[in-house]
Amino acid sequence: MPILQTIGLEKRFGGILAAQNVNLAVEPGARHALIGPNGAGKTTVINLLTGVLRPSGGRIELEGRDITGLLPHQRVRLGMARTFQINQLFLDLTPLESIGLVVSERLGSGTDWWRLVGTKAAVTNEIAEIVERFHLADVMHEPTAILPYGKQRLLEIALAFACRPRLLLLDEPAAGVPEAERHELLATIAALPKDVTVLLIEHDMDLVFSFAQRISVLVNGALFVDGAPDEVARDPRVKAVYLGEELAANS
Amino acid sequence: MNTRADDVALYLKRRARWSPFEIAFWIFAFATIWLFPGKYLILKDTAILALFALSLDLILGYAGIISLGQAAFFGLAGYFSGLVAKYGLITEPVIALICAGVVAAALGFVTSFLVLRGSDLTRLMVTLGVSLMLGELANRYSNITGGADGLQGVEIEPIFGRFRFDLFGHNGYVYCLVVLFICFVMARRIIYSPFGLSLRSIKGNTLRASAIGIPVKWRLVSIYTVAAGFAGIAGALLTQTTAFCSLDVFSLERSADLLLVLIIGGTGYLYGGLIGAVIYKFLQDWIANLTPQYWQFWIGLVLVVIVLIGRERMAGWIRTLRAVLARLGARLGPRSPALGSAGTEGH
Numbered sequence: 225m226p227i228l229q230t231i232g233l234e235k236r237f238g239g240i241l242a243a244q245n246v247n248l249a250v251e252p253g254a255r256h257a258l259i260g261p262n263g264a265g266k267t268t269v270i271n272l273l274t275g276v277l278r279p280s281g282g283r284i285e286l287e288g289r290d291i292t293g294l295l296p297h298q299r300v301r302l303g304m305a306r307t308f309q310i311n312q313l314f315l316d317l318t319p320l321e322s323i324g325l326v327v328s329e330r331l332g333s334g335t336d337w338w339r340l341v342g343t344k345a346a347v348t349n350e351i352a353e354i355v356e357r358f359h360l361a362d363v364m365h366e367p368t369a370i371l372p373y374g375k376q377r378l379l380e381i382a383l384a385f386a387c388r389p390r391l392l393l394l395d396e397p398a399a400g401v402p403e404a405e406r407h408e409l410l411a412t413i414a415a416l417p418k419d420v421t422v423l424l425i426e427h428d429m430d431l432v433f434s435f436a437q438r439i440s441v442l443v444n445g446a447l448f449v450d451g452a453p454d455e456v457a458r459d460p461r462v463k464a465v466y467l468g469e470e471l472a473a474n475s
Numbered sequence: 476m477n478t479r480a481d482d483v484a485l486y487l488k489r490r491a492r493w494s495p496f497e498i499a500f501w502i503f504a505f506a507t508i509w510l511f512p513g514k515y516l517i518l519k520d521t522a523i524l525a526l527f528a529l530s531l532d533l534i535l536g537y538a539g540i541i542s543l544g545q546a547a548f549f550g551l552a553g554y555f556s557g558l559v560a561k562y563g564l565i566t567e568p569v570i571a572l573i574c575a576g577v578v579a580a581a582l583g584f585v586t587s588f589l590v591l592r593g594s595d596l597t598r599l600m601v602t603l604g605v606s607l608m609l610g611e612l613a614n615r616y617s618n619i620t621g622g623a624d625g626l627q628g629v630e631i632e633p634i635f636g637r638f639r640f641d642l643f644g645h646n647g648y649v650y651c652l653v654v655l656f657i658c659f660v661m662a663r664r665i666i667y668s669p670f671g672l673s674l675r676s677i678k679g680n681t682l683r684a685s686a687i688g689i690p691v692k693w694r695l696v697s698i699y700t701v702a703a704g705f706a707g708i709a710g711a712l713l714t715q716t717t718a719f720c721s722l723d724v725f726s727l728e729r730s731a732d733l734l735l736v737l738i739i740g741g742t743g744y745l746y747g748g749l750i751g752a753v754i755y756k757f758l759q760d761w762i763a764n765l766t767p768q769y770w771q772f773w774i775g776l777v778l779v780v781i782v783l784i785g786r787e788r789m790a791g792w793i794r795t796l797r798a799v800l801a802r803l804g805a806r807l808g809p810r811s812p813a814l815g816s817a818g819t820e821g822h
Contacts, residue, residue: 274686276682295690296686297685297686297687297688297691300686300688301688305686305688306686308682308683308686312680312682312683312686313683314675314676314679314680314683315679316679317672317675317676317679320483320486320487321487321490322676324483324487324669324672325669325672325673325676325687326687328672328673329669329673329687329688329689333669335669335670335697336668336669336670337664337665337668337669337670337671338668339668340487340488340664340667340668341491341667341668341669343484343487345480345484348480348481348483348484348487351480351483352479352480352482352483353480355479355483356479361479364483364486383683383687384686384687386687387687
């Protein structure tokens with residue numbers, strides 16, 4: 225059974241169909257990429273999956289359970305977390321506080337108003353582990369606002385990872401990261417534990433083809449091609465779409 | 476790995492530690508009981524205003540909810556505590572105070588759903604509307620509230636049956652100060668708890684807060700309710716220490732003053748309301764002595780100056796001052812060496 229499945233997913237903004245009849249299946253443990261040219265509806269799809277937008281039609285199932293009507297935070301509790309294309313961080317908190325917040329929330333002390341953050345060993349151990357995994361140890365005391373962009377990008381993923389999702393949605397994780405910091409970021413993404421399923425929404429073809437085992441191509445709000453990377457790479461229709469875009473960009 | 480976890484625990488605990496500045500602040504606050512025996516009246520009013528401002532800071536400074544209607548809770552609890560004392564329903568002041576806080580919190584809970592949606596402007600209007608409505612209800616049911624004449628014939632029994640509210644206001648002031656301190660400690664615990672952290676995250680980035688599994692709506696409802704309770708306790712303190720309650724507890728001016736206090740003192744660090752209340756009250760007192768009729772002109776001028784200089788810059792000065800003090804403190808009394816390596820010295 226796929227960990228995530230959409231059935232006839234559709235989103236309409238007035239007269240525009242931003243997503244139509246999207247039938248996406250992500251297998252457990254997969255490294256799955258969702259690609260497509262600009263304006264193909266990738267962000268709309270991720271917003272539908274995470275509950276930021278309500279679909280106009282169709283269903284979303286997480287591990288066989290219908291989550292179409294659930295609120296974003298409820299989906300997180302069921303094991304789906306996401307990152308954002310544009311950083312959505314808590315700028316006046318430090319990475320330590322931000323990650324501590326997520327871990328406390330998940331371990332159910334989010335409503336605990338008397339105990340101080342960091343007095344539970346389970347929480348601090350896990351924060352420490354995440355800080356290490358995402359190479360944030362040397363900046364963990366700095367306010368997030370002043371971190372280098374690459375570190376902010378790592379924190380962006382760390383916050384989602386701290387939700388301990390079984391399905392992690394990465395929305396263009398490498399976008400805008402300068403070359404010098406890129407390697408650390410890509411290595412961290414590659415080293416994500418195998419039991420976490422990753423759905424990657426990406427523009428960067430190098431990252432997609434080095435990372436993904438399966439690729440879905442979205443064009444004009446509809447799934448266009450779905451298959452293994454080499455199949456997709458060979459597919460003349462995909463080439464046409466991307467080549468067409470490049471030709472248009474060059475002209 | 477273990478040492479990293481220790482680092483993390485140490486740092487997280489350290490951020491909630493009472494700083495020398497805070498300890499000095501409270502020592503001075505309690506010392507005023509002996510330092511200024513002739514000033515109990517204004518000191519008491521300051522303590523009440525500080526508690527009231529603390530309630531607004533909890534929602535404005537930590538959850539980003541702006542309000543022009545905290546007076547609704549202040550007034551409701553004020554009348555509640557006056558009525559229960561007048562009719563002998565709850566005679567012990569501390570119990571009455573707690574009950575008044577609970578009543579105000581209940582109103583806060585009910586009205587919190589109105590402020591969840593919408594922008595700052597709608598929140599201002601909705602909160603203002605609620606307090607106007609309550610004020611008008613109190614006016615309409617003058618057979619209960621005494622209407623424009625105020626609630627007469629309130630007699631407050633001694634605290635715990637022992638400490639009488641004396642004429643000089645000594646016990647009244649001590650009572651207010653102790654209640655302020657207890658409420659402050661509670662607010663401080665809230666701020667440094669996971670719950671408080673989640674509030675700051677909601678204020679910082681609501682979209683992300685919900686994307687990491689925080690039920691934003693219920694957190695806002697919770698803090699609005701708690702803050703209403705604090706505002707209610709402040710209102711009840713006023714009634715209990717004056718043995719009187721009038722319609723102006725609901726006035727717009729009271730809520731607006733509160734915003735002034737927070738503008739003067741700054742939001743989001745708990746002491747803003749306290750420091751703001753002290754400055755506001757003593758400025759008011761001082762100017763009123765100089766020019767009894769035109770004191771509001773000078774308050775207005777101070778406000779304009781503060782806005783022109785910018786709160787950010789003033790906060791910056793305070794931060795610099797604090798950093799200097801912290802450095803001095805670190806030099807005078809070396810704390811555990813482990814803290815140094817876990818802290819900012821590492822890079």
